[in-house]
Amino acid sequence: MFSGLLKCGECGANLIVGTGGGTHKHKKYVCANYFNRGTCGNDLYIRRDVLEERLLKRLQSELLRPEVIDYAVGEVGRQLRSHRLSLSGDLSKLRLRKEQLDRETTSTTISRLRCRKTLTRMSYTAVVASRSWTKHEMSSC
Numbered sequence: 001m002f003s004g005l006l007k008c009g010e011c012g013a014n015l016i017v018g019t020g021g022g023t024h025k026h027k028k029y030v031c032a033n034y035f036n037r038g039t040c041g042n043d044l045y046i047r048r049d050v051l052e053e054r055l056l057k058r059l060q061s062e063l064l065r066p067e068v069i070d071y072a073v074g075e076v077g078r079q080l081r082s083h084r085l086s087l088s089g090d091l092s093k094l095r096l097r098k099e100q101l102d103r104e105t106t107s108t109t110i111s112r113l114r115c116r117k118t119l120t121r122m123s124y125t126a127v128v129a130s131r132s133w134t135k136h137e138m139s140s141c
């Protein structure tokens with residue numbers, strides 16, 4: 001439960017759950033450097049269930065005091081307000097971007113329509129030209 005949070009008092013390495021240190025019936029925390037590499041002299045093993053129970057009791061007594069709860073609630077509220085402000089800033093930026101994209105889409109659509117009109121006119125002219133050319137060819141035959 002507390003892996004990665006518990007440190008060796010001698011070398012500062014993480015405590016890991018290892019076996020050894022007397023009876024093997026219980027899982028125990030031990031310094032990772034002592035257990036894996038033998039590079040730390042801290043040979044203290046402490047039963048996992050005993051240590052975790054002590055830590056939880058300590059955390060409960062420390063964290064569930066009214067002033068700590070008031071502080072936590074205040075801090076969460078402050079962060080929520082700050083997050084909301086940031087979100088409303090993002091929303092304003094997104095609205096501006098949407099308006100810009102809407103304008104661009106409208107102008108692109110108008111350009112496309114103009115293009116299509118021009119193409120239609122050109123192909124009409126081409127058809128007329130090819131007809132008259134064909135007539136001309138036929139009459140010259």
Ligand SMILES: [Zn+2]
Nearest residue numbers: 008011031040
């Ligand atoms: Zn150590």
